[in-house]
Amino acid sequence: MNPDPGTPNLLSLAERLGRVAYRNQGRSEARPHIVVDTAICNSGCPHKCTTYVCPANCYTLDEMNQVHFQFEDCIECGTCMYACDQGAVAWSYPDPEAGRGVNWQRG
Ligand code: SF4
Ligand code: SF4
Numbered sequence: 001m002n003p004d005p006g007t008p009n010l011l012s013l014a015e016r017l018g019r020v021a022y023r024n025q026g027r028s029e030a031r032p033h034i035v036v037d038t039a040i041c042n043s044g045c046p047h048k049c050t051t052y053v054c055p056a057n058c059y060t061l062d063e064m065n066q067v068h069f070q071f072e073d074c075i076e077c078g079t080c081m082y083a084c085d086q087g088a089v090a091w092s093y094p095d096p097e098a099g100r101g102v103n104w105q106r107g
Pocket of ligand 2: 053074080
């Protein structure tokens with residue numbers, strides 16, 4: 001939190017992302033709020049755009065150009081839900097009681 005609301009917050013994007021706390025952290029029974037069918041990604045997706053539009057780098061490409069997804073760093077921006085035009089992304093809206101999603105500090 002910016003201690004002085006009269007001064008600009010100079011944190012970088014990476015620093016801001018590093019401050020996000022996740023309800024999934026430390027939970028062995030954590031369930032993802034986004035499920036990606038990477039079989040679709042790796043069989044027919046012509047652009048693999050989520051590997052470069054996700055601000056938290058949840059979508060990555062390996063050395064074989066295969067897509068991998070991990071939900072733990074997701075900040076729930078919603079970009080991939082709209083960016084994927086291949087039907088690979090399924091979103092279950094975060095349910096805090098089920099241990100899903102980001103633990104927002106400001107609502
Ligand atoms: S756009 Fe959709 S199908 Fe393509 S890589 Fe991203 S999630 Fe997978
Ligand atoms: S909702 Fe945003 S941060 Fe989360 S995986 Fe999709 S693009 Fe990445």
